Amino acid sequence: MKRDSGYNTKQKEKLLSYLVANRNKHTNVQEISAYLSSEGTPLGTATIYRQLDRLVENGVVRKYTFDGKTGACYQYIDESMECHEHFHLKCLGCGKLIHLDCGHLSEIRDHIAEQHSFIIDTSQTVFYGICADCSGKKRTED
Amino acid sequence: MKRDSGYNTKQKEKLLSYLVANRNKHTNVQEISAYLSSEGTPLGTATIYRQLDRLVENGVVRKYTFDGKTGACYQYIDESMECHEHFHLKCLGCGKLIHLDCGHLSEIRDHIAEQHSFIIDTSQTVFYGICADCSGKKRTED
DNA sequence: TTGCGTGCAAAGGTTTTGCATGGCA
DNA sequence: TGCCATGCAAAACCTTTGCACGCAA
Numbered sequence: 001m002k003r004d005s006g007y008n009t010k011q012k013e014k015l016l017s018y019l020v021a022n023r024n025k026h027t028n029v030q031e032i033s034a035y036l037s038s039e040g041t042p043l044g045t046a047t048i049y050r051q052l053d054r055l056v057e058n059g060v061v062r063k064y065t066f067d068g069k070t071g072a073c074y075q076y077i078d079e080s081m082e083c084h085e086h087f088h089l090k091c092l093g094c095g096k097l098i099h100l101d102c103g104h105l106s107e108i109r110d111h112i113a114e115q116h117s118f119i120i121d122t123s124q125t126v127f128y129g130i131c132a133d134c135s136g137k138k139r140t141e142d
Numbered sequence: 143m144k145r146d147s148g149y150n151t152k153q154k155e156k157l158l159s160y161l162v163a164n165r166n167k168h169t170n171v172q173e174i175s176a177y178l179s180s181e182g183t184p185l186g187t188a189t190i191y192r193q194l195d196r197l198v199e200n201g202v203v204r205k206y207t208f209d210g211k212t213g214a215c216y217q218y219i220d221e222s223m224e225c226h227e228h229f230h231l232k233c234l235g236c237g238k239l240i241h242l243d244c245g246h247l248s249e250i251r252d253h254i255a256e257q258h259s260f261i262i263d264t265s266q267t268v269f270y271g272i273c274a275d276c277s278g279k280k281r282t283e284d
Numbered sequence: 285t286t287g288c289g290t291g292c293a294a295a296g297g298t299t300t301t302g303c304a305t306g307g308c309a
Numbered sequence: 310t311g312c313c314a315t316g317c318a319a320a321a322c323c324t325t326t327g328c329a330c331g332c333a334a
Contacts, residue, residue, distance in 0.1 A: 007288055007333045029323080044291050049324060051289090065207065071323055089260050100258060108250055116242065117274035118231050124208060124270035132259035149308045149313055171298080186316050191299060193314090213298055 006054075011036065011043045015051055019061060019076040025099070026064060026073035064123045066090070066097065088126045093134030100127075147200065153178065153185045157193055161203060161218040168206055168215035168237050206268070208234060219265075230268045235276030242269075 018035050019027065029048050036043045043051075052074055055061035064073040066088070087105050089098040109120050160177050161169065171190050178185045185193075194216055197203035206215040217239070229247055231240040251262050 009289060009333075011290080042291095045323090046292080046325075047290055089254070089258070089262075091260075092263065092266065098258075098260065100254075102257070104253055104257075105250070108247070111246055112231070112242075112269070112271075115244070115246075116231070116240075117277075118233075118240065118269070118271050119277060120231075120269050120271040121234060124234065125268070127254070127260070127262050128266035129254075129260050129262040135259075135261060151308075151314060153315080184316095187298090188300075188317080189315055 010041050011047070012051060014039055014041045015043065015048065016055070016060075016076075019055075019074065023076040023078050026075050026097075028071055028073050030071070032074075062123060064088075066126055087122055089131070090126045090128050091131035091134055092128055093130050096131055096133075098131065147196065152183050153189070154193060156181055156183045157185065157190065158197070158202075158218075161197075161216065165218040165220050166239075168217045170213055170215050172213070174216075201265075204266070204268075206232065208270070229264055231273070232268045232270050233273035233276055234270055235272050238273055238275075239268075240273065 014036055015032060018032060029045060029052070032048055032052075033043065033045060036048075052061060052063070056063045056074075060077060062075050062077050064075065066073065086102070087100045087108075089100055090096070091098070109122070112118050112120055156178055157174060160174060171187060171194070174190055174194075175185065175187060178190075194203060194205070198205045198216075202219060204217050204219055206217065208215065215237075228244070229242045229250075231242055232238070233240070251264070254260050254262055
């Protein structure tokens, strides 16, 4: 995996360091842009997209697209996460997106791959349902 | 499940009948618009989106978002597909929808319900990925 | 110096919203 | 008649592209 390519600039460094620092969660272009501005190294949206595209291509970052409207999400791929992609839960009640980092679930992929000859793309797959909070609320509303 | 609501118009009927006729594949706003125009009952994009939103809300149609750029896909939910007991696999290559009747997978629901306090709605949840056929094709293309 | 990175603006596409009009019940 | 559906246009939103300039190597 190419960790870098081309020239080094402050903006590129900052961008990557932000992704690394937030490797435990998804981030998006807006957040990145806001961060870089607050750090005194603003970066145009166009360039952010260009850099992210390269990082995705180089396998440094993973891109998720859950909802067309929300825009894409990006996440730095930690060493420990390369064999450990996680699924997502999306609550139909409040829209909350929950990251499911659970080893148990990698079995799901293996099972479906082996028994059903289907290779799951976790970056596109989302479990829809009701989260704990909304489960309580809904019952009171009904 | 509400199968309909509001007034009946030719456009609404045509729209739904197109979705029903193409229930075996996913379609999008462009296709729907083109079809309705060719049928002599053109419908503005805005209205198509409004109708689709309602259909999705009523559970008549399912909405898929693969990639922000491609735009959303829609698919009519057939009676036989209103299954709450099993999961679905959707191939990103050919759009095929596969029903997954597998006892092993009900464990997933239980696991997530118990360990992660999240109640999965299997009728809404779709695993995206690549099916066996497309997996083979892709390899030859590379 | 070379050519990549950046900024800015404009364009592209999809989806949403507002408002006036027309059609269903 | 009252209310909903529609048409049209404009806007919002995310993302990409083009071009000129600046900076890294």
